[in-house]
Amino acid sequence: MLAENKLKSLAEWAKGNSKDELIWASGYLAGLAYQSGPVAAEEVTPAVKVNLKPTIVYATETGNSKKLAVQLQTLLKKNKIQAKVSDAFQYPLDKIEKEEFLIVIMSTQGEGEPPQNAQKFYDNLGNLSKDLSKIQYAVLGLGDSSYPFFCRAGEVVDQQLQRLQAKQVLPYQKADVNYQPVAEEWFAQVLQILQNQGTAASPVASLPKQASVPDGKKSYTGTIKHKVVLNDVGSNKQTFHIEIISEDELDYEPGDVVGFYPKNSAAEIAEIGKLLGMPLDASSLEGKNIKGLSKKSLQQLAELFEIEITEERADLIDILEKYPQREAVELSPLLERLHPVAPRLYSISSDKEAHDGELHITVTLNKFHAEQKAKKGFCSSFLEDYPVGGSLSFYIQKNLHFKLPEEDKDVIMIGPGTGIAPFRSFLAHRDVTGAEGRNWLFFGEQHFVSDFYYQTEIQEWLSTGVLTKLETAFSRDQKQKVYVQDRIRERGEEFAKWLADGAYLYVCGQKEPMSRDVENTIVEVLTQQNDWNKEEASAFLETLEIEGRYLKDVY
Amino acid sequence: MENKDLNPVEHIKLRSDGLRGTLKESLQDNYTGNVRPDDEALVKFHGMYVQDDRDRREERALKKLDKLYSFMIRLRIPGGVVSAGQWLTAHRISEEYGTGTIKITTRQTIQLHGLLKHQLRDTIQGFLQADLDSIAACGDVNRNVICSSHPQVSPLHEEIFSFADKLSKHLLPKTKAYYEIFVDDELVYERETEKDELYEDRYLPRKFKIAIAIPPTNDVDVFANDIGLIAIIEDGKFVGFNLAVGGGLSTTHGNPNTYSRLATEIGFISGEENILKVCYEVLTIQRDFGYRGDRKLARLKYTIDKMGVENFKQELEKRSGISLQPLRNYSFEERNDRYGWAKDSYGKWNFGVFIENGVIKPDQKAFLYEVANLHVSDVRFTCNQNLILGNINEEDKPKVQKLLAKHKIGQKDSALRVSSMACVALPTCPLALAEAQRYLPELITKIEPLLEKHKLAKDEISIRMTGCPNGCGRSYLAEIGFVGTGPGQYNLMLGGDRLGVRLNKVYKKQVEESEILDTLDGLFDKYNQEKLKGETFGDYSNRVLFG
Numbered sequence A: 001m002l003a004e005n006k007l008k009s010l011a012e013w014a015k016g017n018s019k020d021e022l023i024w025a026s027g028y029l030a031g032l033a034y035q036s037g038p039v040a041a042e043e044v045t046p047a048v049k050v051n052l053k054p055t056i057v058y059a060t061e062t063g064n065s066k067k068l069a070v071q072l073q074t075l076l077k078k079n080k081i082q083a084k085v086s087d088a089f090q091y092p093l094d095k096i097e098k099e100e101f102l103i104v105i106m107s108t109q110g111e112g113e114p115p116q117n118a119q120k121f122y123d124n125l126g127n128l129s130k131d132l133s134k135i136q137y138a139v140l141g142l143g144d145s146s147y148p149f150f151c152r153a154g155e156v157v158d159q160q161l162q163r164l165q166a167k168q169v170l171p172y173q174k175a176d177v178n179y180q181p182v183a184e185e186w187f188a189q190v191l192q193i194l195q196n197q198g199t200a201a202s203p204v205a206s207l208p209k210q211a212s213v214p215d216g217k218k219s220y221t222g223t224i225k226h227k228v229v230l231n232d233v234g235s236n237k238q239t240f241h242i243e244i245i246s247e248d249e250l251d252y253e254p255g256d257v258v259g260f261y262p263k264n265s266a267a268e269i270a271e272i273g274k275l276l277g278m279p280l281d282a283s284s285l286e287g288k289n290i291k292g293l294s295k296k297s298l299q300q301l302a303e304l305f306e307i308e309i310t311e312e313r314a315d316l317i318d319i320l321e322k323y324p325q326r327e328a329v330e331l332s333p334l335l336e337r338l339h340p341v342a343p344r345l346y347s348i349s350s351d352k353e354a355h356d357g358e359l360h361i362t363v364t365l366n367k368f369h370a371e372q373k374a375k376k377g378f379c380s381s382f383l384e385d386y387p388v389g390g391s392l393s394f395y396i397q398k399n400l401h402f403k404l405p406e407e408d409k410d411v412i413m414i415g416p417g418t419g420i421a422p423f424r425s426f427l428a429h430r431d432v433t434g435a436e437g438r439n440w441l442f443f444g445e446q447h448f449v450s451d452f453y454y455q456t457e458i459q460e461w462l463s464t465g466v467l468t469k470l471e472t473a474f475s476r477d478q479k480q481k482v483y484v485q486d487r488i489r490e491r492g493e494e495f496a497k498w499l500a501d502g503a504y505l506y507v508c509g510q511k512e513p514m515s516r517d518v519e520n521t522i523v524e525v526l527t528q529q530n531d532w533n534k535e536e537a538s539a540f541l542e543t544l545e546i547e548g549r550y551l552k553d554v555y
Numbered sequence B: 001m002e003n004k005d006l007n008p009v010e011h012i013k014l015r016s017d018g019l020r021g022t023l024k025e026s027l028q029d030n031y032t033g034n035v036r037p038d039d040e041a042l043v044k045f046h047g048m049y050v051q052d053d054r055d056r057r058e059e060r061a062l063k064k065l066d067k068l069y070s071f072m073i074r075l076r077i078p079g080g081v082v083s084a085g086q087w088l089t090a091h092r093i094s095e096e097y098g099t100g101t102i103k104i105t106t107r108q109t110i111q112l113h114g115l116l117k118h119q120l121r122d123t124i125q126g127f128l129q130a131d132l133d134s135i136a137a138c139g140d141v142n143r144n145v146i147c148s149s150h151p152q153v154s155p156l157h158e159e160i161f162s163f164a165d166k167l168s169k170h171l172l173p174k175t176k177a178y179y180e181i182f183v184d185d186e187l188v189y190e191r192e193t194e195k196d197e198l199y200e201d202r203y204l205p206r207k208f209k210i211a212i213a214i215p216p217t218n219d220v221d222v223f224a225n226d227i228g229l230i231a232i233i234e235d236g237k238f239v240g241f242n243l244a245v246g247g248g249l250s251t252t253h254g255n256p257n258t259y260s261r262l263a264t265e266i267g268f269i270s271g272e273e274n275i276l277k278v279c280y281e282v283l284t285i286q287r288d289f290g291y292r293g294d295r296k297l298a299r300l301k302y303t304i305d306k307m308g309v310e311n312f313k314q315e316l317e318k319r320s321g322i323s324l325q326p327l328r329n330y331s332f333e334e335r336n337d338r339y340g341w342a343k344d345s346y347g348k349w350n351f352g353v354f355i356e357n358g359v360i361k362p363d364q365k366a367f368l369y370e371v372a373n374l375h376v377s378d379v380r381f382t383c384n385q386n387l388i389l390g391n392i393n394e395e396d397k398p399k400v401q402k403l404l405a406k407h408k409i410g411q412k413d414s415a416l417r418v419s420s421m422a423c424v425a426l427p428t429c430p431l432a433l434a435e436a437q438r439y440l441p442e443l444i445t446k447i448e449p450l451l452e453k454h455k456l457a458k459d460e461i462s463i464r465m466t467g468c469p470n471g472c473g474r475s476y477l478a479e480i481g482f483v484g485t486g487p488g489q490y491n492l493m494l495g496g497d498r499l500g501v502r503l504n505k506v507y508k509k510q511v512e513e514s515e516i517l518d519t520l521d522g523l524f525d526k527y528n529q530e531k532l533k534g535e536t537f538g539d540y541s542n543r544v545l546f547g
Helices: A004-015 A019-035 A064-078 A093-098 A116-127 A152-163 A179-195 A266-276 A295-305 A316-322 A331-337 A378-385 A417-433 A455-464 A484-490 A492-500 A511-530 A534-546 B008-014 B023-028 B037-045 B054-062 B084-096 B117-129 B157-170 B177-182 B272-289 B300-307 B309-320 B362-374 B394-406 B440-453 B513-530 B537-546
Strands: A054-059 A084-087 A101-107 A136-142 A173-175 A217-229 A239-245 A257-260 A344-347 A359-364 A367-370 A373-376 A391-397 A411-414 A439-445 A469-474 A504-509 A550-554 B048-052 B069-074 B081-083 B102-104 B110-115 B210-213 B227-234 B237-245 B264-269 B340-343 B349-353 B378-381 B387-392 B420-422 B463-466 B480-486 B489-494 B505-511
Touching (some): A064 A084, A064 A101, A064 A136, A116 A152, A257 A378, A266 A316, A411 A492, A417 A455, A417 A504, A439 A455, A469 A484, A492 A511, A534 A550, B023 B177, B069 B117, B081 B084, B084 B102, B084 B117, B084 B362, B227 B264, B272 B300, B387 B394, B440 B513, B489 B513, B505 B537, B513 B537
Parallel strands (some): A054 A084, A101 A136, A504 A550, B463 B480
Antiparallel strands (some): A257 A344, B227 B237, B237 B264, B340 B349
């Protein structure tokens, strides 16, 4: 990738440095690379001496807020501003009044709630009574506009800081799933304010309130053309491969996701009607969220029905069954208290070119028990029951954070279970485009015989050379359980070499425990293979993440 | 023979580096349950066949899953006797891997089905710990040597039986590939020490089978083998064997050059050293003269017919330096197994258990597990796919009786059913054209009322079914034989004798169940009216239908 003369001089320079110096330099160079990216809205103006010491607090569920916090810190550092970064989880709220300039990057989950491990920060801030009038602050909220209460958690934090007299230097900024461009614009403004010693360079009112890029979602109507369970007899799983066609051209790229609005079944609505003692029209409830209601929603129902609900989370039907002594209610106040169904997102497992413009998904029917009752996942059972040939509404959402690199780059894909979905798309795409980069897939499930998703396609890709290497881990085929991370460990030397040679690393599938176990194993492998300590290995992986070479799509 | 005229399997053997091929790599291939194409041929020499569940092919293809490959592993058990401890090992392994079913074969051994590729090494290592192996149980080598299994019939059983093991060991291939591939990861033997004077790098052109019959029992179907040894007993002493060569049943539908052939008796041999030497040289003649251009025409029977029996005999005498003596007299009187209790000439008790088509049912398996745990008997497999608990002391007999009662073993099946035999066929055997093991019991259930109707229920008419013309179920030596030709269709073969010395003939081609039942109903009726005194159904059919 480097011209030979450049490489030579770099190698010459490297000789004279210790290992620690080299590691530091690699991070420094990575920072430079980031700065020269396409959205470099800021310029270094070393003349300005900034005395403010900002603190960036992030609250994250999937790691996006953290990634942005580190990006902002890097940007500020480059402009000679030393910022502290803190996870909301560890942030000492009792000393908040010592801050000079507080930047909060806050994600929103579920029904407008903060990330799980930021709950304490969020609650305590709401209960805080301190004078924060000396603090300047700005809040960036991340969320998904498909859900009700878009970016609500950040909004609440912004209001709380206002309540405590803190001085807002930027209006609250919401960022949708394609947050990166919005965030970068916002960072540039933060930088500018800091360089002006805390006063906004331009009037606050002139700042953009909305993202200047489209939110990357497009709605479609299509038809389920084909549906098949990929698992064979004897499997514990039921994973559907579903092929959807549309009269409109389905516009997506590998890595993009598709969103569905599942509907409640007529049978369940009728059952609820019976419990409520009133005939219910299916259309009244089919689009309302009646599953897995949050504590907050349950409290509202408790008030309506004049009962005491002890559950933390429950389905409407269970509440109606469990509390027969409730007050009779009219339909409309009940409907008012129920939120619309939020969409469910799935990674697209096809490539529009390789699969003739179709859109495929790979969905495991989620089966679980709640209070001894066998339950099925809302959207997976909705898709399970959805008739082939039936017309279906959905939207496609761009996923800019999970894209294939340039054609000649190597790719490591770790996708156990339905985590294989985007990688089927990747491989089909690289096959049809003749991309030259090498591809290494890690797949795992319970049983080789019954759970090897897309086995015949994978065999084809291996025989044609599209797939360079394959590792499989079938956890229940032997006495000792084996997982994808065990295969990473076994192939440690080569794994580290691929990364050292510039391979892009992708992980898709369950967040817990898979993605965490995988990450820990990668750190372990990097530690061993490069003779690093754990911190160095973690820092390397973090650099990859910031550079966009380590990408996760976990759920 | 010119190299270019060799059939593809010959090339695979020659380039296999002592039956190694790429089997080690094949075992590592994580994308498939199969082994690589060459290795499919080689793995047979190590006692395994790769099969796929043909019932599941279509649906799995829709699920984007590869064929459901699994392996059948067949043990080498010369003479078919294992200890109680060895049975327990087989039991344990079958519970852990594969379908859970233990199948007794027509060659007096057992096989497990449905083993997945990644389980093979553990399976083989498990068997080795109990001193059991699957070396040369399949492939173009001398396979499991079989021997009459009824110790109660001859007091010389043990002496004659020992030849099964001696012959098996004498004719084993020398390669240590089996241990290298399935046991140790390291190369354990140098190739130079594996020089194989018998098999060289070519092995035999085709499979090779040896049987030892102890008159008056021909339970081994001695004339269906490449080498048949008929024990000659004079004045209560074992004196040697009549040697028969060139037997083989398999044919190919629509290939008129293929045929079933009974082995030809060519002379008498005696003395252990001579016996081993003569048998050895039969193999070398087959190695050097056997046809390697077409596997369908490669068995010893074709070699002998091409050479002529006299020339073959001369070549054999020349190679071995031993003159064959004139044939001695003997007579066969039965072929069926005996069920229930019988005492042998050593004063030990034996109990014969009927196992329909060799498939040990779950209740039978549970019984055998408990009996084996007593460690008071051995376990003997018969060529009729049944089982004998042998070598039981008088004082231990009650313990076995108690378990027999507990598991309700030994309750009476019909004479026809206990005289039946079937090969595996669908869904796993890649050669099968029609059902056998899964269907024959059902067909017998429909024939039984006909026999009742014609008062023939006590007749031990031999009935055998095989799913293709290769004849693993030895249908060609049955009084009523079925050879699969297509789904639900069979050639109905009649006129074979009860003792296995006369081949049957095709009576009706490609018939289905209703026609089979109608035909048999009519024939049973005529047989009842027209049979001569003491004439078996097979003899009657031969006289009336083909006479």
